[in-house]
Amino acid sequence: MNKIGLLSDTHGWLNPKIAQYFSDCNEIWHAGDIGSLEVINELEKIALVRAVYGNIDGLDVRYATSEKLSFEIEKVKVFITHIGGYPGKYVHSVEKEIKLYQPKLFISGHSHILKVMWDKNYNLLHINPGAAGQSGFHTKQTIVTFIVDGEQISDLMVIEL
Secondary structure (H helix, E strand, O other): OEEEEEEOOOOOOOOOHHHHHHOOOOEEEEOOOOOOHHHHHHHHOOOEEEEEOOOOOOHHHHHHOEOEEEEEEOOEEEEEEOOOOOOOOOOHHHHHHHHHHOOOEEEOOOOOOEEEEEEOOOOEEEEEEOOOOOOOOOOOOEEEEEEEEOOEEEEEEEEEO
16 A cells, blocks of 8 residues: 655745645655756655656756656556646647556646546546646645555545645
8 A cells, every 4th residue: 555645836846734744655746847856855855756847847857857657556557747638638649648558547737727537438547636836827736645555546635735
């Protein structure tokens, strides 16, 4: 069993409350627009970090992260990228990768809009954790936690900071 902390769009600022919400997480996943390596460094003090870069990230962040991640945790295939869309409105290249990799969990950021949606066409759960930073049009900072246990994704919690 692994508890995951998920966030996106920090834009170089990490809300101090995040440490308390992620303190019992085994891993933290950042879905891009990190903004600064300091954000990654602070998150790494809490748990193992997996991160993708976003469109605002500079070369330093891009060299330290990936454009996309495909991996398996427990028995759940995961695909993470920053700009990906959502069920019914995927970015074309992302939809091709979803068809090829067949993840059970697809995560993206970019929109600053929190979404948790089931995609019945691809039989996957899509999560966009919204935006955890201060920059952007969003009015609420959000993060997400959930449990991966074997093939199951459960106990999903949306947290407003």
